[in-house]
Amino acid sequence: MTDASGSTLGIRLTRAHDRRLRAMYRSAGWPCLDGIEIELLSYGLMERVTDGRGAEYLRVTDAGITRLAQSLHQNRQAFDAHEALVDRVAREMAGQGRIAWRGLTLLGKPDDVWQHLRPDVFSIRNTTVEDYVEPLVHEIKVQRADLLCDLRKPEKRAGYRALASGCYYVLAEGIGTADDIPPECGVMIATPTQILVIRSAPRSAIRLSFHHWMALTKAHRVYADDAVEPLL
Incomplete structure (x- = not known):
């Protein structure tokens, strides 16, 4: 859950989080396997999805879309x-x-x-x-x-x-x-x-x-x- 201030699970989101969310929303969803990605997954702003061939990719969740809209409004x-x-x-x-x-x-x-x-x-x-x-x-x-x-x-x-x-x-x-x-x-x-x-x-x-x-x-x-x- 994300509040209006951008704080999620007691941790404040940064511009790096927002940039990664935007990039993931525009991309094919290939994992980066770094700390920012781990945090976004744990916050519920992204999720792991497996395709029919067993390959894993990432997708922005509805909560992530809400955060993107908040970030766009703030910008x-x-x-x-x-x-x-x-x-x-x-x-x-x-x-x-x-x-x-x-x-x-x-x-x-x-x-x-x-x-x-x-x-x-x-x-x-x-x-x-x-x-x-x-x-x-x-x-x-x-x-x-x-x-x-x-x-x-x-x-x-x-x-x-x-x-x-x-x-x-x-x-x-x-x-x-x-x-x-x-x-x-x-x-x-x-x-x-x-x-x-x-x-x-x-x-x-x-x-x-x-x-x-x-x-x-x-x-x-x-x-x-x-x-x-x-x-x-």
């Missing part, structure tokens, strides 16, 4: 909450007079290795002086599990820091504190009514390259709530 809720906060932060940057974008894909090259980087929010100062552009990256997190997973990717942070003068983590209230975040990044906390700067991001001098400027010119900027997008 959709998390995505909606994430996208809402991304939009809120982008409009906050625009409201401060910056030029902001969301969902950009930009090339970064920390440690001589090219990376395709996709910051949640990227913004620059509204200035014609290149040295004053001050690009900023805001990485949005609304779930603690997602935050902890992201913190285990130093190469991603290095990519952002090679791309921007400063990098911020914006955390939904309650999922973490400034102590969770590496010191090279700033921290913001998003409450229902405001976005608070808990720790300013260390700044470095960054100049955007030509291919970065080309990517920005092709992207659609985000405007503050009270701004009107000009007609072309």
